[in-house]
Ligand code: SF4
């Protein structure tokens with residue numbers, strides 16, 4: 001929905017009831033509003049009707065192979081760090097019908113793929129998630145008009161992180177925690193001194209138009225200074241890091257003994273690829289009805305960790321977990337540069353949190369690529 005430069009560079013202060021007005025305005029403009037809410041003992045991104053649906057007073061704890069919701073005492077609406085599922089789920093859906101063919105009495109009829117979705121307003125997008133959306137937009141630019149249509153019609157209300165999870169390392173990737181672009185409206189939630197505010201800045205003409213309709217006052221400089229100082233602390237609190245130049249060297253260590261070591265722990269479950277906001281691999285399958293009069297082709301997420309994914313003429317090219325893990329991490333951190341001009345990792349940490357055995361991408365790179373500073 002980014003449609004050009006905007007007007008007033010001021011930051012405005014919204015109260016929670018103004019956020020409700022913002023959501024109502026988006027719904028009034030025909031957007032399907034999707035934001036964080038509680039579900040399945042986690043924060044999930046799903047349809048919301050107002051602030052009452054947001055996970056008020058809930059945060060999370062994350063570590064390798066560990067995720068728990070936890071109660072907060074400040075009533076923050078965006079006090080969690082990252083939901084398990086990324087925005088990939090709505091912009092690059094797990095299952096999509098590509099086409100359907102059916103035989104009528106006289107002729108074969110070709111049905112189009114699913115009709116265009118309603119434009120979406122994505123509420124609560126974090127900095128690393130915006131970077132991931134940009135990466136997938138680049139991947140799909142020439143090959144998936146559905147993705148391009150969904151992204152271009154989506155309006156993004158980003159919310160900057162007020163804290164990092166233990167698994168976050170976006171600061172070392174240059175993809176967070178500051179939200180610097182790619183949004184229509186950026187919010188920074190501030191709960192202090194008995195006040196609950198959202199410092200709002202516009203990033204597009206549409207965002208400016210919507211925010212202007214709310215007529216909210218300009219933010220207090222003291223609140224802006226507080227938010228800037230906190231953002232610095234959020235970045236500094238990240239204990240994990242992944243150096244881009246180290247990741248790019250992984251291809252030089254194709255025979256390293258660590259691949260077998262990590263394969264001894266890896267279950268080849270594919271969780272890391274499912275939760276990763278940039279992984280994009282899919283497979284297609286055809287289905288028919290029992291009468292044989294209708295066939296559909298569906299595209300669904302797949303993973304380089306499955307045996308079938310590298311099946312070629314009589315066998316799998318990557319038969320074991322060692323070669324599959326090596327394929328995933330070297331593509332993500334090294335050859336992705338050759339394809340798309342940057343790494344495929346934004347440092348969200350989901351693959352660490354949701355790996356059932358806690359395999360840590362930052363630790364694996366350190367174990368394989370020698371640290372030049374220690375030579
Ligand atoms: S590789 Fe892991 S940390 Fe990097 S973007 Fe994917 S899920 Fe996030």
Ligand code: SF4
Nearest residue numbers: 266267269270272355
């Ligand atoms: S690294 Fe972890 S999440 Fe990924 S396939 Fe192996 S066990 Fe599953």
